[in-house]
Amino acid sequence: MEQDTNRLKEAAGKAVVDAMVKSGMKLGLGTGSTAVHAVRRVGELLAQGALRDIRAFATSFQTEIECEKLEIPFYTLNSRELSGGLDLTIDGADEVDPSNFLIKGGGGALLIEKLAAYASSSFAVIVDESKLTEKLGMGFPVPVEVVPEARVQVTKALEKLGAAVSLREAVRKAGPVITEHGNLILDIRFGSSVDPSVMETELNQIPGVVENGFFTRNPPVVYIAFSNGTVETRGRQ
Ligand code: 5RP
Secondary structure: OHHHHHHHHHHHHHHHHHHHOOOOOEEEEOOOOOHHHHHHHHHHHHHHOOOOOOEEEEOOHHHHHHHHHHOOOEOOOOOOOOOOOEEEEEEOOOEEOOOOOEEOOOOOOHHHHHHHHHOEEEEEEEEEHHHEOOOOOOOOOEEEEEOHHHHHHHHHHHHHOOEEEEEOEOOOOOOEOOOOOOOEEEEEEEOOOOOHHHHHHHHHOOOOEEEEOEEOOOOOEEEEEOOOOOEEEEOOO
């Protein structure tokens, strides 16, 4: 089963790179078990000489390490090579709705993933069919990254908005997940339907919130891998 899902993720990763990545691009590379397949395909094409002069931006330590292994040159967003802008970012998602609005941050990298997505002229998301949903915010929890000092205060503010809140716990370490920026993650679920684009703004207005996992401002083209072996695209190319 897991192997089957991995095959779908790999198909989506290969399809998006082959269709959208061109030599000379400034390329944002996402995080997670789906995005890694796109990273590997970029590495493969660079090694073959079919792609040249890629300047990458890695959205997490996990992706940086993959770039190191594959010898994909990567830079900070502030570097002269990238100067705060990207041609294309490719990333995974936790859920995708019919407007191609997303929930991201299952891997805790939402802050830098959002910087990359919103700094990109084009944004592409790769998912297997299990990530498609009708309504965001009621199934997969929306991550909210908060400064540690604001944990209780933000929890109360989120509960006032009607959300059930839980502090994300680390695995194989006692206590909470600490993000790559020294913050905590509150995972929230709404009991009734919310407008993701309104909520994306509203959550960030709570003092102490650094970023949230609704992605609605730069709707991506979505590559969806289906279990019948096909990969379909949805949204603007
Ligand atoms: C990490 C993310 C990932 O893209 C998202 O969680 C999907 O991960 P996966 O492809 O492993 O299911 O947003 O912060």
